[in-house]
Amino acid sequence: MAEKRQLMVHHGHMSDMEASLRYSSAPHRREAILRRIELDGYVAAADLVTELGVSPNTVRRDLRRLAGDGLVRAVHGGAAAADMAATPFTDRSVQASAAKRAIAVAAVRHVEPGTAIALDSGTTTLEIAKLLPSRANLTVITHSLPAIAVLAPRPDITLIGVGGQYSRDTRSFGGPETLAGLEHMSVRTLFLAATSLDGTGVYGATPYEAETKRRLIALARRTIVVGDARKFALNAPIRVCGWDAAELLVTDGVPPGFKDVAVELASPTPA
Incomplete structure (x- = not known):
């Protein structure tokens, strides 16, 4: 901090x-x-x-x-x-579910076959894990336990799970062991989640979470932030990075006048 x-x-x-x-x-x-x-x-x-x-x-x-x-x-x-995104992972996963799936559909279009990608922990990045294309010869690096569980049965993906101290709030691994595990890795694309977003950048909930996100940004050639429009109304205490660290934001909506990074808008498909 x-x-x-x-x-x-x-x-x-x-x-x-x-x-x-x-x-x-x-x-x-x-x-x-x-x-x-x-x-x-x-x-x-x-x-x-x-x-x-x-x-x-x-x-x-x-x-x-x-x-x-x-x-x-x-x-x-x-x-x-107490006023920040305090909702447990299991509850967050059902909030704005249509928007998160639409964002994931848009995000996976930026996955390049034959490359390594990193998935941050979060409910939107979990949707990306579910939609990764088959036979694309991908390597996936992640510290998200739900993403690891989704990808583990897939023989077409080389999966690298990064361990550490497990957080039940985020269902992911964090701490010094996680940072050390990521130290010598490199990926083409990082899909970065956020607790909250504003005009200055991306925010996380805890120092451990923020440090893991920063390490992921450092190992990626490009960073794509994924998050639904509700994230602009939430508050989180730890600034992870400014928009200069990201190539693109994939979301379903931004506040008026938001021009801080390139934006790709994803529209949920009506049920």
Whole structure:
């Protein structure tokens, strides 16, 4: 993330003992956590342990309480703002399903036979996995468990699954092991998903997710962003990249005046 903000509020010259007493109060700790998330959109549990001077168990209890009260959203390794895309993968997969399939149909037209492609994790990229053409001699690299499950039975595809620490929220692998697994790979085309989109670029939900997306962008010769129009109305805390990193956005709609990257509009087929 950008610069780490210090939670401590100094009143004159506060001693270490005074600071410790300040955050030994659960209400004060939770207020401090909420201020940090309000500023940054996300906070790592490990950072809270250091900054608040409390144990990991105390931080976990505070985050569970805040999440239970609906004030934050629990994510891998910490907590995020409650108003961002908090819907579980299984629920997201049925939202705007017609639009996602139409986007996938348009996106697979950009798959070049005989090349390697990378699929980011997400419900729209899962639709792309389902529609990849047969007998195209493709190599597919992905850290998405649902995409791996879809592609594993296909003998016509060389599948490279990248492991790491599994996130149930995204049904994908992430963390240092995933980044290391991607380090020496190269692909022709990356299909990049997003938690949210705006005029400045692509956003993700957590630092792990954002770092994985950036590594995928670095290994691809071209990046195609895929996401339905609802993504422009959602908020996410971590900026993954600007539009200069993408060649194309495939979507079913953009806000008025959006001219930040080439756009291909996909129209859902009426049922």
